[in-house]
Amino acid sequence: MHSNNNWRDRATMARKAKRITLDALAERLDMSTPGVQKWLDGTRQPSVDDVNRMAHAxxxxxxxxxxxxxxxDMLDGLQGKARDVLRALIMAERSGPLPDALWTSIEATLRLVRPQSTTISSTQPAPGIQNLLEVKPAVSTSDFAPSPTSRAK
Structure with missing residues (x-):
């Protein structure tokens, strides 16, 4: 059984999941089957270009x-503000943990904007997140309606 801890494990898992034989993979890479096997069992190390070719294959x-x-998990393909804000958050978090309240707020906002998203992270929502979503607004639209006593006479 493979632990998926390294590229060889992931390559083997992908190959088996896609039902690609070792011979077929070797053919796609224009290599011998024993050569590919040596990469996958770790007796020979391929170049970065070869690993990229394997990913393509x-x-x-x-x-x-x-x-x-x-x-x-990657920012590739994101444009504009989304990419910039996420990069800024990542840099800020790497320089020191940001407050939990910030992450709770971001998670609550995302759930409000994208309620169909059921998984934001691999962990349970931060404590109190459900309460944040159930809080009624402090001010309602009726607070801005003129009261009967304030109407012009």
Missing amino acids: LKVLPAWLTHGLEPE
Whole structure:
């Protein structure tokens, strides 16, 4: 059983999941089957270009094959404000943990904007997140309606 801790494990998992034989993978890479097997069992180390070729042959993202990164974990392809704000948050978090209240607020906002999103993170929502979503507004539109006593006479 493979633990998916390294690129070789992920390549083997992808190959088996897509039902690609070792011979077929070797053919896609224009290599011998024993040569590919040596990469996958760790007796020979391929170049970065070769690992990228393998990702292409397996039809997986190179970032997933080499580092286990899923597309939803990357900023690639994001444009404008989304990319800029997420990068700023990542940089700020790396320089020191941001307050839990900030993350709770961001998670609550995302749930309000995208209620169909059922999974924001792999962990349970921060404590109190459900209460934030159930809080009634402090001010209602009726607070701005003229009262009978304030109407012009």
